[in-house]
Amino acid sequence: MTPITSIEDLELIYGEAVPRSLSKVTTHITPHYRTWIEASRFVVLSTVGPEGTDGSPRGDDGAVVEIADDKTLLLPDWFGNNRIDSLRNIVRDNRVSLMFMAPSSTNVVRVNGTALVTVDEATRRRFEKKGKLPRTVIAITIGEMYFQCAKALMRSELWKGAIDDQKLPTAGDFIKERDALFDGKTYDETYAEYAKPRMW
Structure with a gap:
């Protein structure tokens, strides 16, 4: 370049x-x-x-x-x-x-x-x-x-429709990619609960 x-x-x-x-x-x-x-x-x-x-x-x-x-x-x-x-x-x-x-x-x-x-x-x-x-x-x-x-x-078209979440890696997937023994599925479930408005 x-x-x-x-x-x-x-x-x-x-x-x-x-x-x-x-x-x-x-x-x-x-x-x-x-x-x-x-x-x-x-x-x-x-x-x-x-x-x-x-x-x-x-x-x-x-x-x-x-x-x-x-x-x-x-x-x-x-x-x-x-x-x-x-x-x-x-x-x-x-x-x-x-x-x-x-x-x-x-x-x-x-x-x-x-x-x-x-x-x-x-x-x-x-x-x-x-x-x-x-x-x-x-x-x-x-x-x-x-x-x-x-x-x-x-x-x-940022606000038009939504990308299929199943096609995108989750937070748990990103971590598991760096740590094969990590339980990404449980992490994602816990994170989804934690991220609700009551998180403060």
């Missing part, structure tokens, strides 16, 4: 950005963005650290983040597998990006900014569910935000 090694060469291939793609950018949450984000139950959190990059899916049974003010988003970190890759990265390099999706919408909302991880009791209590609190909360300060053109989701 022949790599492109300069911005000048890259720009020769693509030309100038479409003006509307630049003018749509905002540095704070507007009323329309508030409505959209409050409807989103899923976001991909992207971080960067000394070991490389990380993209982490985050979901909830309601809004995936809370809007603290027009520049700040709060993302609770519920109990998981304790890899804490994203949190490790944020502690060492506070740059983050988020990609919000909402069921059936072909638009995507993107946020670029900075973040910190807090164990502040009052902040954690904002997310209390059935007496449970998240271990920490990620507070994101918005640098810029904008909606993404719908072409990608329309082209992929």
Whole structure:
């Protein structure tokens, strides 16, 4: 493969950005963005650290983040597998990006900014569910935000029908592939139960 090694060469291939793609950018949450984000139950959190990059899916049974003010988003970190890759990265390099999706919408909302991880009791209590609190909360300060053109989701038909799950490897299959003695079937059954909304 022949790599492109300069911005000048890259720009020769693509030309100038479409003006509307630049003018749509905002540095704070507007009323329309508030409505959209409050409807989103899923976001991909992207971080960067000394070991490389990380993209982490985050979901909830309601809004995936809370809007603290027009520049700040709060993302609770519920109990998981304790890899804490994203949190490790944020502690060492506070740059983050988020990609919000909402069921059936072909638009995507993107946020670029900075973040910190807090164990502040009052902040954690904002997310209390059935007496449970998240271990920490990620507070994101918005640098810029904008909606993404719908072409990608329309082209992929992401929300149209469903792929037959029987044709896709399960979580248990992935682990068993690395450990032949692992009981993938029991793991999948347990995981399906654990992943229900009462997981907090």
